[in-house]
Amino acid sequence: MASDLVTTAIEGSKLRPLEKALTGIHGLDEITGGGLPRGRPTLLVGDAGSGKTLMAMEFLVRGAAQYDEPGVFMSFEETADELARNVASLGFDLSDLVARGRVIVDHVHINPAEFQEAGEYDLEGLFVRLGYQMDEIGARRVVLDSIEALFAGLLNAVILRSELRRLFDWLKERGATAVITGERGTTSLTRQGLEEYISDCVILLDHRVVDLVATRRLRIVKYRGSRHGTNEYPFLVGDRGLSIVPVTSLSLQHVASDERISTGISRLDAMLGGYGYYRGSSVLISGTAGTGKTSLAAHLAFATCRGGERVLYFSFEESPGQIMRNMRSIGLDLEPWVRQGLLQFSSARPTVYGLEVHLAAMQQAIDSFRPAVVIFDPVTAFEAIGKETDIKSMLMRLVDTLKAGQISGLFTSLTPGGRPPEQSEVGISSVMDTWILLKEIEIGGERNRGLYILKSRGMAHSNQIREFQLTGHGVELLDVYVGPAGVLTGSARLAQEAQDNAEMLGLQDEVERRQLALEGKRKMMAAQISALQAQLAADEAEAEGVISELQQRRARMARDRDEMARSRQADQ
Numbered sequence: 001m002a003s004d005l006v007t008t009a010i011e012g013s014k015l016r017p018l019e020k021a022l023t024g025i026h027g028l029d030e031i032t033g034g035g036l037p038r039g040r041p042t043l044l045v046g047d048a049g050s051g052k053t054l055m056a057m058e059f060l061v062r063g064a065a066q067y068d069e070p071g072v073f074m075s076f077e078e079t080a081d082e083l084a085r086n087v088a089s090l091g092f093d094l095s096d097l098v099a100r101g102r103v104i105v106d107h108v109h110i111n112p113a114e115f116q117e118a119g120e121y122d123l124e125g126l127f128v129r130l131g132y133q134m135d136e137i138g139a140r141r142v143v144l145d146s147i148e149a150l151f152a153g154l155l156n157a158v159i160l161r162s163e164l165r166r167l168f169d170w171l172k173e174r175g176a177t178a179v180i181t182g183e184r185g186t187t188s189l190t191r192q193g194l195e196e197y198i199s200d201c202v203i204l205l206d207h208r209v210v211d212l213v214a215t216r217r218l219r220i221v222k223y224r225g226s227r228h229g230t231n232e233y234p235f236l237v238g239d240r241g242l243s244i245v246p247v248t249s250l251s252l253q254h255v256a257s258d259e260r261i262s263t264g265i266s267r268l269d270a271m272l273g274g275y276g277y278y279r280g281s282s283v284l285i286s287g288t289a290g291t292g293k294t295s296l297a298a299h300l301a302f303a304t305c306r307g308g309e310r311v312l313y314f315s316f317e318e319s320p321g322q323i324m325r326n327m328r329s330i331g332l333d334l335e336p337w338v339r340q341g342l343l344q345f346s347s348a349r350p351t352v353y354g355l356e357v358h359l360a361a362m363q364q365a366i367d368s369f370r371p372a373v374v375i376f377d378p379v380t381a382f383e384a385i386g387k388e389t390d391i392k393s394m395l396m397r398l399v400d401t402l403k404a405g406q407i408s409g410l411f412t413s414l415t416p417g418g419r420p421p422e423q424s425e426v427g428i429s430s431v432m433d434t435w436i437l438l439k440e441i442e443i444g445g446e447r448n449r450g451l452y453i454l455k456s457r458g459m460a461h462s463n464q465i466r467e468f469q470l471t472g473h474g475v476e477l478l479d480v481y482v483g484p485a486g487v488l489t490g491s492a493r494l495a496q497e498a499q500d501n502a503e504m505l506g507l508q509d510e511v512e513r514r515q516l517a518l519e520g521k522r523k524m525m526a527a528q529i530s531a532l533q534a535q536l537a538a539d540e541a542e543a544e545g546v547i548s549e550l551q552q553r554r555a556r557m558a559r560d561r562d563e564m565a566r567s568r569q570a571d572q
Contacts, residue, residue: 018037018038018224018225018226019037019038019039020032020033020034020035020036020037020038020226021035021036021037021038021063021067021069021140021141021177022034022035022063022066022067023035023036023058023059023062023063024058024059024062024063024066024067025055025058025059025062025241025242025243025244026241026242026243026244026364026367027233027235027243027244028218028242028244030244031220031228031229031233031244032201032220032223032226032228032229033226033227033228036059036177036179036201037177037200037201037223037224037225037226038177039172039175039176039177040172040177040178040200040201040224041168041171041172041178041179041180041198041199041200041201042177042178042179042180042199042200042201042202042203043179043180043181043182043199043201043202043203044056044179044180044181044182044203044205045181045182045183045184045202045203045204045205045221046181046183046184046204046205046206046207047183047184047205047206047207048183049207050205050206050207050216051205051207051216051235051237051242052145052146052181052182052205053078053083053086053145053146053181054086054087054090054237054242055179055205055242056073056143056145056179056181057073057083057086057087057092057094057143058087058090058092058241058242059141059143059179060073060103060141060143060179061087061092061094061097061103062241063140063141063177064097064102064103064141065097065102069140069141069177070101070102070103070137070138070139070140070141071102071103071104071139071140071141071142071143072103072104072106072130072133072134072137072139072141072142072143073103073104073105073106073143073145074106074108074130074133074142074143074144074145075105075106075107075108075145076107076108076109076144076145076146076149076150077145077146077149078107078145079107080098080105080106080107083105084098084105089239090237090238090239090240090241090242091239091240091241092241101137102137103137104133104136104137104139106129106130106133108126108129108150123163123166123167123170126150126167127170130142131174134174134176139176140175140176140177141176141177141178141179142171142174142176142177142178142179143178143179143180143181144178144179144180144181145180145181146180146181146182146183147164147180147181147182148182148183151163151164164198165198168198168199180199184204199222200223200224200225201220201222201223201224202220202221202222202223203218203219203220203221204218204219204220204221205217205218206218206219206232210354214354214357215234215353215354215355215356215357216234216235216236216237216357217232217233217234217235217356218232218233218234218235218244219231219232219233234354234355234356234357234359234360235360236357236360236361236364238361238364240364240368243360243363243364244360254280254400254403254404255280255406256278256280256458257278257279257280257406258278259278259279260275260276260277260278260279261276261277261278261279261300261303261304261307261372261373261408262275262276262303262307263276263277263296263299263300263303264299264300264301264302264303264304264474265296265299265474265475265477267466267476267477268296268451268475268477270462271453271461271462271464271466271477272434272453272456272459272461272462273456273459273460273461275459277300277408277433277434278408278433278434278458278459279372279406279408280402280403280406280407280408281408281409281433281434281457282399282402282403282408282409282410282411282431282432282433282434283408283409283410283411283432283433283434283435283436284411284412284413284428284429284432284434284435284436285297285410285411285412285413285436285438286412286413286414286415286429286435286436286437286438287413287414287415287437287438287439288414288415288416288438288439288440289414290440291438291439291440291449292438292449292468292470292475293377293378293412293413293414293438294318294323294326294327294377294412295327295330295332295470295474295475296436296438296475297313297375297377297410297412298323298327298330298332298334299332299474299475300373300375300410301313301334301337301343301373301375302332302334302337304372304373305334305337305340305342305343308342309342309371309372309373310341310342310343310344310369310370310371310372310373311337311342311343311344311371311372311373311374311375312344312346312365312366312369312371312373312374312375313343313344313345313346313374313375313377314346314347314362314365314374314375314376314377315345315346315347315377316347316348316349316350316376316377316378316379316381316382317377317378317381318347318377319347320338320345320347323345324338329472330470330471330472330473330474330475331471331472331473331474332474344365344369344371346362346365350381350382350384350385351384351385353385354385354386355382355385355386355390355391355394356394358382358394359394359397359398362398363398363401366401366402366405366407371407372407372408373407373408373409373410374402374407374408374409374410375409375410375411375412376398376409376410376411376412377412378411378412378413378414379391379395379411379412379413379428380413380414382394388427389427391427392427392428395411395428395431396428396431399428399431411428411432413428429454432455433456433457433458434453434455434456434457435453435454435455435456436451436452436453436454437451437452437453437454438450438451439451439452441465441467448467449467449468449469449470450465450466450467450468451465451466451467451468451477452464452465452466464480465480466478466480467480
């Protein structure tokens, strides 16, 4: 009998999976598999400044505004006005939600200095107050901020733990999806060492400083009844709320497009099978300083904007004004595209944030602008704030995000002098679909620019090293000239061109001379033929005259013979 009851309970649980409440926080619903446990308490733990109150408030506000779930925010530290001003920086109009009866913000003043333990301590008054507010607006979400302030005056550890458990049980009985914030402990996860055990979901927030760079991170410590991400996830507090970026790469289920987009350089398109890059592919342009990496990136940006699509340009070494001024020198005026809203620059020194915050900020900018092409110039600038493995991990996540959205990404990479050119400094060449290498070619005391395609997946591409120049009308790829020592560039190429031209002129002269000689012979033969034809005509005329005279003589002779015969009456 007992076994049957257990089996029934298990079968019933399979039919009723854990219900979840969407938070609306970018990235959090993804790593939690659909949000926080509905009707159960979730504990947000973290040090001061880690973002606990902001995350709890965004959970409440988005629930009321997006999911028709009113909520109550009970604060034991900040007043309603202070909270409204704080969350206004995230773009949330808390006062409007309060006025429309979608949210109640209640500040409960608790001063530990005024506490004096006498008799039993219980939370019955809190339950009555909170229950009334929940019933007033039909609240389905509750936030308590923070639990340390609530129990600040209670010194008896046994009673404190009992009341903590009672609080969590009461919230479950009410069916409220609750978020409780708490301070991190020194020897345990929380101050009391009990909250993490009685909570159904525990999320740890961290604000750390490494090498003078501050980074916020989130980790789901536990989540009863649900699978969830277990890594540390960077998150960013932006002007539209929190944004969390998973550290693990997305599944390799990207759609591979057959559509091509132009590089903006017709002869480079020809080298890439005649059509350019694949849409949604990742392109790496590497080379030493001054080889023209930014110029090639600007050509792609110009061509994309000219086609009516958007481009997001992340610059980590130059300001937008400097880039636009420099590109005008090669005939690319990017400023009109900026004014039309097709080109957007985002420029910041890498040392402003940590790698994770940069990733979150770039992800947020991409989601907001929705570009067709994203340019990162150069990714090697991140070497100042992270190790190669960390940079590679960040860029791989970025590549996966772009591929999932069918967004073409172009990455420039600086190769220091003395290093092998066929090596990307941040180790991302393996995840790139197309890799173009720019290099300096030294011949005859000159340094010239050369370009060749190391790889381009899924298309036939040129294997030639092409010299190119930065001209007043953009990047110009030149014809290939090969000498005994290899590809000729600069003055050596010009000398070879002059030699080839001279040889061509000599051949042309010889052809013309032989053509003239042949024409002379043709005319002479024509004259001889004309003379022979004239002689033949004269001979024919003379012969015809003789023949006519002979025929006449023969006729006369016949007549004379007939007349003589008749005169002699020789015959009847």
